[in-house]
Amino acid sequence: MRLTAEEKRMLRGEMGEAVKQALELQIEVGRFFGARRLVPVTNVHMMGDIEVMGDGGKSFIERVASLNARCMRDTTTNARCVDFGYVRELDQDPDEVEKEKKLIACLRQMNVITADTCINYQTLYQPHLGERVAWGDTGTVIYANSVFGARSNFEAGPAALAAALTGRVPEYGFHLDQHRRGTFQVNLRADLEDLADWGAVGKLVGESHQDYFAVPVFNAVKKTPGADELKHLGASLASYGSMGMFHMVGVTPEAPSLRAAFGGGRPREVMTITNRDLERVYASYDSRGDPLDLVVFSGPQQSLFEMKRLAGLLDGAKVKQGSRLFVTTSNGVRSAAKRLGYLDRIEQAGGIVLEGVCFYILQNIAQIRARNGWSNLVTNSAKLANIIRAHKFNTILRRTRDCVHIALTGEDRSTAGRRGR
Amino acid sequence: MKRSGDARAFRVRRAFGQAVEGEAVVSTEGFSPRYDLDRWSGVISRPGHAMEGVNIKDKILVVPSAKGGVAAGWAFYDLKYKGIAPKAFVFGVTNPVMVQGAIFAGITITEGWSRDPYRLVRSGDIVRVDPRRRTVEVVRARD
Known part of the structure; x- marks a missing residue:
């Protein structure tokens, strides 16, 4: 060197x-x-x-x-x-x-x-x-x-x-430059309406291509994603696929066109993700008949926008007796959420908002799980659903609204959840 | 029936560390010290993992791929500190975290297989990893 x-x-x-x-x-x-x-x-x-x-x-x-x-x-x-x-x-x-x-x-x-x-x-x-x-x-x-x-x-x-x-x-x-070019193409035909949907895409693409140097190029996306959606997609790709880069045509800066994203090369493979594929992801989780009494919004930490939406979904409601709802965020976001009233609304509903941490790295998390008798962990984060299994949680990925509903009622009303019954 | 040493060797593409000899654990599934390992006992703890229940202490892990997060960078060093580290990682494909973590901890690590190790090495075989020569060979087959 x-x-x-x-x-x-x-x-x-x-x-x-x-x-x-x-x-x-x-x-x-x-x-x-x-x-x-x-x-x-x-x-x-x-x-x-x-x-x-x-x-x-x-x-x-x-x-x-x-x-x-x-x-x-x-x-x-x-x-x-x-x-x-x-x-x-x-x-x-x-x-x-x-x-x-x-x-x-x-x-x-x-x-x-x-x-x-x-x-x-x-x-x-x-x-x-x-x-x-x-x-x-x-x-x-x-x-x-x-x-x-x-x-x-x-x-x-x-x-x-x-x-x-x-x-x-x-x-x-x-x-x-040579490692930043796309290596395979993913056509996004799914509607992708929730953060969990973006995470599910990351799981489907990452799990089947575990390679740091694989760079997926997402094409034909139906709707321009925002920062939180890209955050969940990226975190999930990195978690399931150990990937460090993706392109999205017309969205990310090195992909003004499909051709540019591949740097003149050709995709090794083309895969397509549809709504049906997403439903299959959701259907792959099973509560095994144990209670749905732990809901976690974490991995990555919540943005101020996620906090605001969560406060809206929880407003005036109460987390079911015996159930727990955890949220993790940064000190900066928590402080702003406090000032804006989002934090109070989440806490009044019974949610616990931790700052400066992520749920899966909490000190003693395996013992905390055992002491509380938790078996299932419900989350809208595909990354968390993956990573925390090392601590013997049975994880269930659900869309944000379904997660909140589970926190409030203990019932899984999602299509996948109803089928599982 | 024992095959000759030469027949049961393959080359690696990149390598770091001391030459080491030890018992192979051959996994068909990728590995992460965060996702898959009980970092206090050294036992693969993730339910359903291809190596579930295996203790990695002093083993030579033949693993197809690296999984997940950056925490491996500290985790390998801590495994070594606790005396439960493996002797070497023989990855098919790996990521910088595994490499940074292994080098930081002084654990031998290689990437890339010239031949399919699943046809050459079985768990329980004694293998030798030589980073300087970029080779992995079975020195004594499992009985």
């Missing part, structure tokens, strides 16, 4: 031990992927909380902080595992909560902005076309690449931290 004079100085340790070690990691990763050089980034987003890092990661961060490491780019944090206002209510482990506090202090000492959000692309930073960033959380990366036309690979926690310390990343994957 070709290194600049500055990078050589970094490698010699002239900019500190932490920078040296960070660059060494980046060079090894770059070598693996055949990168020829490192390229500067403007913004870093990293995942770092005690649930994902464990004691091993925490001891690493403490060591790096003790080397007087300081991020040289604006660096924000992803959703974390503790909302300190709800520790007791969720009965989270006090020792782990203390570790989380120490971790946050360490990160701040290193000049990290602990914003604790997985929707930074909606609330904090919108990179421009061609801008290089180093983002963690797959949902943020696929959004940056696809919707903004910015350039990022999945930068996992230690890799994002390395980018923050060196201000650069190895140039491979989605930093290169």
